[in-house]
Amino acid sequence: MLVVRLCGDTVPKSWNRWGRPLNRESHRIWAFPLPPMMDLAELVEALVVETPPEFLSDCLAVWVNPDFDGRLSLSVLDELESLSVLHTRLHEPWIMGELGHMLTPCFQAIVQLQDPEELLGYQMPCRLEHPERGPVPAKDLFRIARHARRLEAVEQACQISALVRKSESLPKGVPAFISVLPHSLLRQDLHRHPSYTCLERLGLDPADIVIEVRQQGPLGDIDSLVNSCGTLRSMGFRIALAEVGAGLGQVGLMAGLEPDFVRLDTGLIREAQVSVTGALLLQGLVGTARNLGAATVADGLRTLEDLRLCRDLAVDYGQGELVGPCATVPTAPVPLPATAPR
Secondary structure (H helix, E strand, O other): OEEEEEOOOOOOOOHHHHOEEEEOOEEEEEEEOOOOOOOHHHHHHHHHHHOOHHHHOOEEEEEOOOOOOOOOOHHHHHHOEEHHHHHHHHHOHHHHOOOHHHEEEOEEEEEEOOOOOOEEEEEOOEEEEEOOOEEEOHHHHHHHHHHOOOHHHHHHHHHHHHHHHHHHHOOOOOOEEEEEOHHHHOOOOHHHOHHHHOHHHHOOOHHHEEEEEOOOOOOOOHHHHHHHHHHHHHOOOEEEEEEEOOOOOHHHHHHHHOOOEEEEOHHHHHHHHHOHHHHHHHHHHHHHHHHOOOEEEEOOOOOHHHHHHHHHOOOOEEOOOOOOOOEOOOOOOOOOOOOOOO
């Protein structure tokens, strides 16, 4: 029997089709017996489809024995989960299991844009290959993980997989850029974080690891994020701030984090090609980063015009199709063509 606790006051009308309130005095707790020829995933699917989206976050659900007497014990209360979370976990059960065997870390070269064009290191994103559905794009992987409340587990699996491949494939002194979402840094003791405690076992030097803080979604407690990055720096890691130029508050965040690298968002590079405002914003961010002691990295370089623009504005490093593909083995970057100033 599926028990759903409604935190709000409005009961979706469709619920009467599938279940009933447990008592007449309260419509907050509903019981949904499993219909014949229907499994739990199908029942949850029916409820999610027929429940207005604005109500889903207020619906907490748990599966209990059919002889449920209407009282929720403390142990059952601990298992209550959002109906939308339960829905994702039932329909994407692989997200709850071990993901390491499905992850393939990749390497994308980052090179200096000015002479001499030396290799800086490699950004190391992960691809997930589902055994039945094939490749799962990164945006879909993290969307599913977020909906299933498995974001931290998925992120750690990607980080550890990338660190293992770094230890196997890149020599000492060649940095690997590892993506991190801000929420995972807001832990009480980063010295015990699984992604950072495995370095000694792998024989890696923290100085060869660049923790790249991505800005997807709300950043939350910025002061705590700054403190966490300070802790990582004291442990020997370097810090990069990714997707700069994709939103507001960039300069203040750059000043607070004091990153070693600032990754310029691909969209900003494109906008600077067609807009004076975009070019001025890019120029201002490059200058601000330099004043803060950070090197700039242009993301998504594809054309000669991208390269010319970044060289004209004295961007330090770049990566993208023009530099080299994202591959499962580290490949030497493609020699960059000469460009004349605009």
